[in-house]
Amino acid sequence: MNLITATGLIAADQLDMELVERKGAGHPDTLADGVAEAISRAYSAYCLQHFGAILHHNTDKTALLGGAAEVTFGHGHLTDPIVALVNGRLTPALGTHAIPVEQIIATATTDFLTGALPMLNADTDLVIRSRMSQASSPGAVAGPTADQRAGRRFWFAPRSLDDLPELARMFANDTSAGVGYAPFGVAERLALEIESSLTSPEFTSTHPWFGTDVKLMIVRTGARLHLTACVPQIAAHTPDLDTYIAHRTQAKEVVTDLAAGLAPGHRVRVSVNTRDDDKRRExxxxxxxxxxxxxxxxxxxxxxxxxxxxxxxxxxxxEGVSGKNSVYHVGKLYNLAAQKVAMRLHEETGRTYAVALVSQSGRDLEDPWQVLVQASGEEWLDPALTRKTVTTVMNDLDDIRSALLAGELPTA
Known part of the structure; x- marks a missing residue:
């Protein structure tokens, strides 16, 4: 790796201003990320169980199309279903062993969405359309080498595990970059903690009238925090307008209390559902x-x-991290690894760090082409410590893979 270091980064909580958004667990974009990652995990688990290796795949072009709904106080139902467009590539077989790709997609998509949205009726309110291709990326040139082992021709049609080149040498699939930084600033910590609290099973079980499509936008200038929250309510638990207004007031109080506890010494201003028009029942x-x-x-x-x-x-x-193959996709692994490097350096020295890991397509995956590290302050940045930290994280990519496959490491 070529290591480039610099100082002068402003410490997280000394920034003059922050602008932070977080899309909640039930936000459509977060749901799309979750579906893509759930399918990748399920497909990977099948491959590991049956073949001992994960075959080539990516579902990171998945999209969800919204349905239509009719709501009134006390009741709501979908009039048109949500459509999950699962786009990408999944290897359909290893030799003569066919993989139940469509079943894996359907089960993973349904299980994830009904888990994330408990009131969703998958039988009537969800349509799944998978659009899988098996074309390899550019690089296969027709000719006398077309039948070679681990060649491009067999990228998504492997005859045996010998056709998986990464089993012989793990290399970067793309020229890309991943970034990370640590620690988080005040507004960033608020966004994570408040959304996680509002969409947690504990909170929703005691406040069933709140949905999980929470969205937060936070602006911090000095010690002033301006926070706008969008918090949906569920019609079945909201019998009239007065109840809706009371619930909205409750949401503002909850967010205000959380913010005050998480950011002592800051002046906090909270707005909730600013688009509401009570008179028009919008x-x-x-x-x-x-x-x-x-x-x-x-x-x-x-x-x-x-x-x-x-x-x-x-x-x-x-980079869209969710749904990428956790074996060698740098768009996934390098973002997660860069965050891990930044956190370890911060824990070691107490300084703020920003880290970028840059790959070269075809280069050894564990050996980034360029590593850029900037730290707060003006003190000398120890290149030996920095290089050792990067090397340790890159040599332990299996830890990241294991956490991803176990569903223990979020990708969004």
């Missing part, structure tokens, strides 16, 4: 707790970055 009232029920769409990579945030004044990669 409200964030839903059947299942998410705007996916009524015309909104969700697409992988349009929502939270791999660290769970959309932090507009911090470094970020536009």
């Amino acid at each position: 409200l964030y009232l839903t059947a299942i707790g998410s705007s996916i029920e009524s015309g909104d769409e969700g697409v992988v990579g349009r929502g939270n970055r791999a660290n769970g945030l959309i932090s507009m004044l911090r470094p970020m990669s536009m």
Whole structure:
């Protein structure tokens, strides 16, 4: 690796301003990320169980098309279903062993969406359309080498595990970059903690009238925090307008209390559901707790970055992490690894770090082409410690893979 270091980064909580968004668990973009990742995990688990290796796949172009819903106080139902467009590539077989790709897609999609949206009736309110191809990426040139082992021709049609080149040498599938930084700033911590609290099973079980399509936008200037929250209500638990207004007031109080506890010493101003027009009965009232029920769409990579945030004044990669193969896709692994490097360096030194890992297509996966590390302050940045930390994380990519396959490491 070529290691480039710099100082002068402003410490997270010394930034003059922050602008942070977080899309909640039930937001259409977050749901699309979740579906893509759930399918990748399920497909990977099948491959490991039957073949001992994960075959080539990616579902990171998945999208959700919103349905249509009719809501009134006390009742809501979908009038048109949500459509899951599962786009990507999944290897359909290893030799003569056919893989039940469509079944894996259907089961993973249904299980994830009904888990994320408990009021969704999968039998009537969900349509799944998979559009899988098996074409390899560019690189296969017709000629006398077309039948070679581990060649491009057999990328998605392997005759045996010998046709998986990564089993002989793990290499980067793309020229790309992953970024990470640590620690989080005040607004970033607020966005993560407040959304997680409002969409947690504990909160929704005691507040069943709130849906999970929560969205937060936070602006911090100095010690002032301006927070706008969109919090849906579920029609079946909201019998009239007065109840809706009371629930909205309750949501504002909950968010205000959480913010005050998480950001002591800051002046907090909270707004909730600013588009509501009570007189016109134009409200964030839903059947299942998410705007996916009524015309909104969700697409992988349009929502939270791999660290769970959309932090507009911090470094970020536009890679859609969810649904990529966890074996060698740098768009996934390098973003997660860069975050891990930044966190370890921060824990070691107490300084703020921004880290970028840059790959070269075909280069050894564990050996990034370029590594850019910037730290807060002006003190000398120890290149030996930095290189050792990067090397340790890159040599332990299996830890990241294991956490991803176990569903323990969020990708959005």
